[in-house]
Amino acid sequence: MYYIGVDGGGSKTTSILTDLQGNVIRTARHGPGNIAVLDRGSIAQLIRRVINDLLQGENIEQVRWTTFAFAGAGRSKEKEIAGEIIKGAGIKHFNIMTDAEILYYSIFGDEAGILISAGTGSICLIKDENNQFQQIGGWGYLLGDEGGGFDIGHQAIRKAINEMDIGEPPSLLTKELLSFYGLQRVDELISITYSSHNPQRLVASCAKLVCDLAEKGEPNAEAIVDSAATALLNLAMKALEHPHFGPQTRIALVGSILQEPSIVNQKFREKAREIGMNFNYIPQQLEPAVAAVLYAIKKSGETVSQSLLQKLKKVTFTH
16 A cells, blocks of 8 residues: 655645555645645646556555645635635645645654744744643735745845935845846846746745845845844744643744755754743654654554654655
């Protein structure tokens, strides 16, 4: 029997097919998996591609359980739509959770902790006194996601536009932005943003450039990174208002923007120390899609053995 784990975030979707012994049959990588911003047809296309690429003609009846972890799955409407599509694709036994929940599980299991994740977006996830997940922030790029890749890219592009508006010469940040997007003029940034079929991804794509420039001392980029770190620390401080957390609480900093050794990670830790927060930082040891397949195995009623766990810890998605 086979098990499938799927992790869909704002920029990419990774998935894995394994057996109960931890043998990796196949892995796959696809485009964005935020079901809150994808239409029904795009969600269906993504799910079909994931299943087809993993099974490659093998009998779908051999799949005992599948865990789908999607950004945007915390809202009932999107979760219901995804469930209908998954059933229509022939998957009989499955569960749906958010990408943040599977990230939490990959680090803390069933124990207490604070997860701060910043990739395309940002989110803080904790477990309350009733062992239920509680989300802080992470309400999408229009209503939140401060400190994530979109927020960083958005600030950088707005800075470039502001320079144009007031007649300032373009800063190094602006020049590098134009080069990154293959443009000649600042007003072209406006055009490509509004004409993009996925503006969230487009804007977030320059976040790494901004972080790299901040590391080199570009003042505008430094200010943006500082702002992002402050926003993410604010999420942690909101979590600490819950009575069962304290300064020594275990915390995980994950996601492409925040994971060690990124400059946002460094700034977060510096700011935490400045206000006396000596968190117990916990590293991420499992790929989220791997955590999803382990969750699928547990949901099926099987036990996750140490040998299985050790095999799957070695899985990476670099292609």
